[in-house]
Amino acid sequence: MLGTANATAEPLELALYARDAGVAEGHAVAVCWPATGAQLAAAVRVARAHGRPFVVRGSGTGLAGGATPLGDPVVIVTTRLDRILEVDARSRVAWVEPGVLNLDLSRAVRHLGLHYAPDPSSQQACTIGGNVGTNAGGPHCLAYGVTSAHVLAVEVVLPDGEVALLGGLAPDEPGYDLRGCFVGSEGTMGAATRIAVRLTPDPPEVATMLCAFASVEDAAATVSETIASGVLPAALEMMDAPITRAVEDFVGAGYPRDAQAVLLVEVDGLPAGVAEQAAQVEAIARAHGATAVRTAADEAERALLWKGRKSAFGAIARIAPDYYLHDAVVPRTRLVEVLGEIARIAAAHRLLVMNVFHAGDGNLHPLIVFDGREPGTWQRVRAAGTAILEACLDAGGVLTGEHGVGVEKRDLMPRLFGPDDLDAQARLRDAFDPDGAANPMKVLPRGSRCGELQRVPEGTWI
Amino acid sequence: MSGPLRLDPDGLVACVACGLCLPHCPTYRVTGREIASPRGRIAAMRAVEAGAAPADDAFVRAIDECIQCRGCEAACPSGVPFGHLVEATRAALGPVGPWWRRAAEAVALRLLAPRHTLLVAATWVLLAAQRLRLVPARLGLPRLRAASLRPLDLPAGGSPDAWLFPGCVMDAWMRDTHRAAARVIRATGAVVARPGAGADCCGALHLHTGRIALARRLAARVVRSMPGDAPVVVDSAGCGAVMKDYGRLLGTPEAGAFAARVHDFSEWLATRPPPPVARTGRTVVVQDPCHLRHVQRAHGAVRSVLRDAYEIVETDDDGLCCGAGGLYAATRPALASAVRDRKVAAIGRAAPGAVVASANPGCTMHLRAAGLDVRHPAELLAEVLDG
Numbered sequence A: 001m002l003g004t005a006n007a008t009a010e011p012l013e014l015a016l017y018a019r020d021a022g023v024a025e026g027h028a029v030a031v032c033w034p035a036t037g038a039q040l041a042a043a044v045r046v047a048r049a050h051g052r053p054f055v056v057r058g059s060g061t062g063l064a065g066g067a068t069p070l071g072d073p074v075v076i077v078t079t080r081l082d083r084i085l086e087v088d089a090r091s092r093v094a095w096v097e098p099g100v101l102n103l104d105l106s107r108a109v110r111h112l113g114l115h116y117a118p119d120p121s122s123q124q125a126c127t128i129g130g131n132v133g134t135n136a137g138g139p140h141c142l143a144y145g146v147t148s149a150h151v152l153a154v155e156v157v158l159p160d161g162e163v164a165l166l167g168g169l170a171p172d173e174p175g176y177d178l179r180g181c182f183v184g185s186e187g188t189m190g191a192a193t194r195i196a197v198r199l200t201p202d203p204p205e206v207a208t209m210l211c212a213f214a215s216v217e218d219a220a221a222t223v224s225e226t227i228a229s230g231v232l233p234a235a236l237e238m239m240d241a242p243i244t245r246a247v248e249d250f251v252g253a254g255y256p257r258d259a260q261a262v263l264l265v266e267v268d269g270l271p272a273g274v275a276e277q278a279a280q281v282e283a284i285a286r287a288h289g290a291t292a293v294r295t296a297a298d299e300a301e302r303a304l305l306w307k308g309r310k311s312a313f314g315a316i317a318r319i320a321p322d323y324y325l326h327d328a329v330v331p332r333t334r335l336v337e338v339l340g341e342i343a344r345i346a347a348a349h350r351l352l353v354m355n356v357f358h359a360g361d362g363n364l365h366p367l368i369v370f371d372g373r374e375p376g377t378w379q380r381v382r383a384a385g386t387a388i389l390e391a392c393l394d395a396g397g398v399l400t401g402e403h404g405v406g407v408e409k410r411d412l413m414p415r416l417f418g419p420d421d422l423d424a425q426a427r428l429r430d431a432f433d434p435d436g437a438a439n440p441m442k443v444l445p446r447g448s449r450c451g452e453l454q455r456v457p458e459g460t461w462i
Numbered sequence B: 001m002s003g004p005l006r007l008d009p010d011g012l013v014a015c016v017a018c019g020l021c022l023p024h025c026p027t028y029r030v031t032g033r034e035i036a037s038p039r040g041r042i043a044a045m046r047a048v049e050a051g052a053a054p055a056d057d058a059f060v061r062a063i064d065e066c067i068q069c070r071g072c073e074a075a076c077p078s079g080v081p082f083g084h085l086v087e088a089t090r091a092a093l094g095p096v097g098p099w100w101r102r103a104a105e106a107v108a109l110r111l112l113a114p115r116h117t118l119l120v121a122a123t124w125v126l127l128a129a130q131r132l133r134l135v136p137a138r139l140g141l142p143r144l145r146a147a148s149l150r151p152l153d154l155p156a157g158g159s160p161d162a163w164l165f166p167g168c169v170m171d172a173w174m175r176d177t178h179r180a181a182a183r184v185i186r187a188t189g190a191v192v193a194r195p196g197a198g199a200d201c202c203g204a205l206h207l208h209t210g211r212i213a214l215a216r217r218l219a220a221r222v223v224r225s226m227p228g229d230a231p232v233v234v235d236s237a238g239c240g241a242v243m244k245d246y247g248r249l250l251g252t253p254e255a256g257a258f259a260a261r262v263h264d265f266s267e268w269l270a271t272r273p274p275p276p277v278a279r280t281g282r283t284v285v286v287q288d289p290c291h292l293r294h295v296q297r298a299h300g301a302v303r304s305v306l307r308d309a310y311e312i313v314e315t316d317d318d319g320l321c322c323g324a325g326g327l328y329a330a331t332r333p334a335l336a337s338a339v340r341d342r343k344v345a346a347i348g349r350a351a352p353g354a355v356v357a358s359a360n361p362g363c364t365m366h367l368r369a370a371g372l373d374v375r376h377p378a379e380l381l382a383e384v385l386d387g
């Protein structure tokens, strides 16, 4: 049905699908690139008929190993399912195939004064299907909500090859919210083949500000005070000194190289409100010792400021070739304390850690930056990574804000959920996928089901 | 870790596999496959270099399908030197492809390109063959004109205010563009000359197909052909990009100093007092040649020099490659035309039927073969010079 040109078991091609943008590696027995939903469903059935599990994959920009093939599966890639099927500007809904790139969708509806609001920093490269898989967030999700709030309906190929429509366009669909269940299921409940997304009107006015600080504490205090003041910025992002310098080397957007921390703050809405809120944010920042506050003068400058923020993960390789990243969310009030703790842990393990994160909702992204070619480094990274996560969880945090659990965070799930919670989640998954054929060994650690032997699982790592 | 490909290890490990380059890669865009993407190509090079995978047919295809547009390099926040990695890999692999392709490349690159008189003579033969309808249209060759082939009215050598570098294929097939460039350069009050002996070819096509030694020899001759410190104006983006890289290619201070004098035509013009032009109100869609935008990063100048005379319209594809890629359109026609389809669609969305400005002969030929009306910025300006 797919044709030999669109499926392969060629060793080099398989090797290139062994991982995503995270660190965990697996092995696929075959890779295929369906061009229609029917072809995708057929691929699932063929895999199952040969006793193989399957992993659906978009662009492979996931950071948690969600698309890493474990259990010798067939990898089904959605990059050729890249059509925008229907745009209804009046009801602000678009039906898209899963391989449509996030930014391509926003571009395609720009002339209508609309955009797709969830904007992961990887938005130029990641797919809407992958966003649904991970329930992706992004800088502007602070005000607009994460992916789940923008997905109205999903057509899915279930793990047995059957097709089902979850959710619908009505404001309140009758019955259980299976759509909500599917969003964020990381490919463990089947593959989305068509997605109805909400489109958001462009705000009439936007102000983007870059605030520089002489200390991380000052920046963090500005974040807390801004939110407490009742201003709800559209985005509120923080970067520390090393990452600021690294991205400045790439974009040259005029980020201050001497600042210890910078905040990127965006407010939007009606012109009068925006001016007022921008003034309020600036006053708060100055009151907390901001050394400079700069407002983007036009769309080009605004785009450049954002390009800096959105290139942060990639730009770290200018400092060292490898990184390891967590995605924990901590209560905003404990940001300063947790950041201090992270710095202490890194120093104790003789590692460089950099911070770039969604400060507005306390979603940290501590990046450990290192050169894996140096002997012994990986062990130290591993130890520091675990310590950092423990510190976040001890501060009342949760494992992941947006990147998902995948394989990399899987074995930490028991730190967050008790046996009953894990059992309930496992039974929910079983309802969709009784044979464990969809993206096996992801999200839930072995032993999640009650009665299953409880032991410390041997995961990839963290 | 230096393995069979002898690649720069720091360049290779700089890739963190983030995937931000994927949408900027034309071959990934049309195939959707990792093996046709920058991230996949780098991972494949790494595997071969580390001895974990053989340099088999699949690997050769992965490298050979790369257009070397370097869109990935401009998009990569980690600063992966993709262009140099691919050039070095191709050099390590040697000539690739079926025998007829290797033979054709050898004739074109080893015999004709280094000997400009021979190339021009061959062009006359080709022109005659075209008149006799012996050249199949699917080869996508431009329709040659005898009038264009008459000698350039430019002194050779001397000490001009600016050199105009004619190059190999462009000077044989598109000499009218040089005429237009020379007119515009003169309109700014500058005295322009073409190089003395030795400037047969810049070596770009050789470098891109892994013939580094020959590229170096050609480059050294080009450097010697334009002495002094007058700027070297290049109206082919592909040539200009390589000539700006002569310092690295030849590794001598002399070559470095020469490279610093190299400017794209529009880039140079933008530094001069603007020549008087008539405002036409006509719409022009700017197509950024990859080696102008991603390598020279001088594409802004095209807009500033055309703005006084034309209404400029942009495409919405972030400068995605058109698929021309030097010899690529000839050696990989199927992929090249799939990539071109996207570009033609983007131009159609921007301004259907409008004139397209392109500062590179390869792109021009490739897009003309798809029926577009493509002109060099120099031609568009020469047309509207007052007086």
Ligand SMILES: Cc1cc2nc3c(=O)[nH]c(=O)nc-3n(C[C@H](O)[C@H](O)[C@H](O)COP(=O)(O)OP(=O)(O)OC[C@H]3O[C@@H](n4cnc5c(N)ncnc54)[C@H](O)[C@@H]3O)c2cc1C
Pocket: A020, A021, A055, A056, A057, A058, A059, A060, A061, A062, A063, A065, A066, A067, A078, A098, A119, A120, A121, A122, A125, A126, A127, A128, A129, A130, A131, A132, A133, A134, A135, A136, A137, A138, A139, A185, A186, A187, A188, A190, A191, A192, A193, A310, A313, A314, A402, A403, A404, A439, B017, B018, B019, B020
């Ligand atoms: C530089 C960089 C910045 C990033 N910034 C952010 C950020 O700001 N916010 C954020 O949330 N993430 C971010 N990420 C992580 C990543 O981009 C997101 O997780 C994104 O949603 C993954 O999309 P993808 O198309 O690459 O999916 P993949 O990586 O291919 O897959 C991700 C998961 O979704 C599943 N999946 C893919 N397609 C489907 C489908 N059709 N149906 C069902 N499941 C599917 C996969 O099985 C896998 O479990 C970033 C990553 C990078 C490299």
Ligand code: SF4
Pocket: A314, A317, B014, B015, B016, B017, B018, B019, B020, B021, B022, B038, B039, B042, B072, B075, B076, B077, B078, B079, B080
């Ligand atoms: S080449 Fe650069 S942009 Fe592409 S995956 Fe590697 S680091 Fe990311």
Ligand code: SF4
Pocket: B024, B025, B026, B027, B028, B036, B037, B038, B041, B065, B066, B067, B068, B069, B070, B071, B072, B073, B082, B321
């Ligand atoms: S040079 Fe162009 S074709 Fe080659 S990998 Fe980079 S973006 Fe793709």
